[in-house]
Amino acid sequence: MSDQHSFETLAIHAGNTADPLTGAVVPPIYQVSTYKQDGVGGLRGGYEYSRSANPTRTALEENLAAIEGGRRGLAFASGLAAEDCLLRTLLHPGAHVVIPNDAYGGTFRLFAKVVQRWGVDYSVADTSDPAAVRAAVNDRTKVIWVETPSNPLLGITDIAAVADVARTAGARLVVDNTFASPYLQQPIALGADVVVHSLTKYMGGHSDVVGGALIAADAELGEELAYHQNAMGAVAGPFDSWLVLRGIKTLPVRMDRHSENAAKVAELLTRHPKVTQVLYPGLPEHPGHEIAAKQMKAFGGMVSFRVQGGEEAAVEVCNRAKLFTLGESLGGVESLVEHPGRMTHASVAGSALEVPADLVRLSVGIESADDLMADLTQALG
Numbered sequence: 001m002s003d004q005h006s007f008e009t010l011a012i013h014a015g016n017t018a019d020p021l022t023g024a025v026v027p028p029i030y031q032v033s034t035y036k037q038d039g040v041g042g043l044r045g046g047y048e049y050s051r052s053a054n055p056t057r058t059a060l061e062e063n064l065a066a067i068e069g070g071r072r073g074l075a076f077a078s079g080l081a082a083e084d085c086l087l088r089t090l091l092h093p094g095a096h097v098v099i100p101n102d103a104y105g106g107t108f109r110l111f112a113k114v115v116q117r118w119g120v121d122y123s124v125a126d127t128s129d130p131a132a133v134r135a136a137v138n139d140r141t142k143v144i145w146v147e148t149p150s151n152p153l154l155g156i157t158d159i160a161a162v163a164d165v166a167r168t169a170g171a172r173l174v175v176d177n178t179f180a181s182p183y184l185q186q187p188i189a190l191g192a193d194v195v196v197h198s199l200t201k202y203m204g205g206h207s208d209v210v211g212g213a214l215i216a217a218d219a220e221l222g223e224e225l226a227y228h229q230n231a232m233g234a235v236a237g238p239f240d241s242w243l244v245l246r247g248i249k250t251l252p253v254r255m256d257r258h259s260e261n262a263a264k265v266a267e268l269l270t271r272h273p274k275v276t277q278v279l280y281p282g283l284p285e286h287p288g289h290e291i292a293a294k295q296m297k298a299f300g301g302m303v304s305f306r307v308q309g310g311e312e313a314a315v316e317v318c319n320r321a322k323l324f325t326l327g328e329s330l331g332g333v334e335s336l337v338e339h340p341g342r343m344t345h346a347s348v349a350g351s352a353l354e355v356p357a358d359l360v361r362l363s364v365g366i367e368s369a370d371d372l373m374a375d376l377t378q379a380l381g
């Protein structure tokens with residue numbers, strides 16, 4: 001597949017070559033661990049053992065590299081498995097990392113409770129301010145980590161500006177592109193060295209698979225990550241790879257609808273008397289609106305808002321919603337609602353990343369916008 005093709009075409013065709021044996025237009029699920037060799041070392045298709053490589057996973061990995069505009073894609077058992085592999089590839093004892101002040105709770109936990117024990121320290125910075133990132137860098141900084149839009153506060157970081165900071169510091173810029181997806185935002189084109197995904201979210205898109213990915217901008221780092229992927233072993237299985245590959249084919253149409261519905265929901269919430277603040281980068285009053293408009297194709301499907309009456313009122317809204325299913329995760333075709341303080345972000349309570357207690361987070365699905373808005377109106381009472 002040529003890199004010249006448009007995103008929609010790559011999403012459907014990259015990595016999806018017809019099966020050479022049968023002509024099947026969808027890559028088969030190669031549910032297999034090992035491969036017959038024609039004599040010792042005589043590999044037929046380059047495959048020897050499915051931790052090292054599996055044809056269904058290869059199809060997904062080629063697709064991921066193409067749609068993110070990178071040189072190498074790698075698929076993992078979860079987003080956090082991908083992050084773990086990345087950090088243990090890029091860091092060594094004594095290294096320093098800059099992390100955002102509103103990172104995904106699990107990402108923060110990985111830094112604070114796991115990686116730090118291996119002699120790596122971190123600084124928390126407001127990455128929406130490139131000067132704050134520059135101030136947090138020191139001569140041991142190896143990684144600058146950015147999540148944009150961020151989870152759950154929908155903060156926006158100027159990827160190109162922070163890429164400049166990283167280049168000057170001699171650090172790698174890592175962008176968690178889970179909330180935007182590559183359809184809405186292309187971090188590598190803006191200067192990122194590595195893109196991270198929880199494939200569990202928009203890429204899979206149907207709340208039926210857990211997976212993760214790394215996409216490296218350059219082939220050499222890609223090779224190093226591939227070595228660690230095999231050495232550490234948290235690879236995506238064949239069926240999970242197949243599900244994500246299937247999900248990606250409809251990513252552009254899903255993201256368009258997610259974004260349209262979220263814009264309508266955000267607008268409804270701004271007019272609601274019980275809502276004190278709406279966090280959505282598509283709103284002109286959002287502090288990151290201009291940068292989001294510059295680096296994203298649309299503003300995505302995630303909306304957070306604060307409710308009058310504090311924590312209990314926010315929890316009530318979550319409990320009263322009917323069409324919005326109360327649950328963690330995001331990015332599926334069905335709408336979800338949750339209370340970050342008690343659910344997804346309970347692990348950052350008491351840290352610099354603590355989220356407001358009156359916050360509600362929505363993953364706006366692709367149902368009818370009118371039905372979604374009616375449900376929120378009844379849930380707000």
Ligand SMILES: *Cc1c(COP(=O)(O)O)cnc(C)c1O
Pocket residue numbers: 078079080081104106107147151176178179197198199200201210211212
């Ligand atoms: C869910 C999520 C992750 C972690 O991915 P898992 O697949 O749950 O391991 C990382 N970053 C963001 C932004 C996420 O939403």
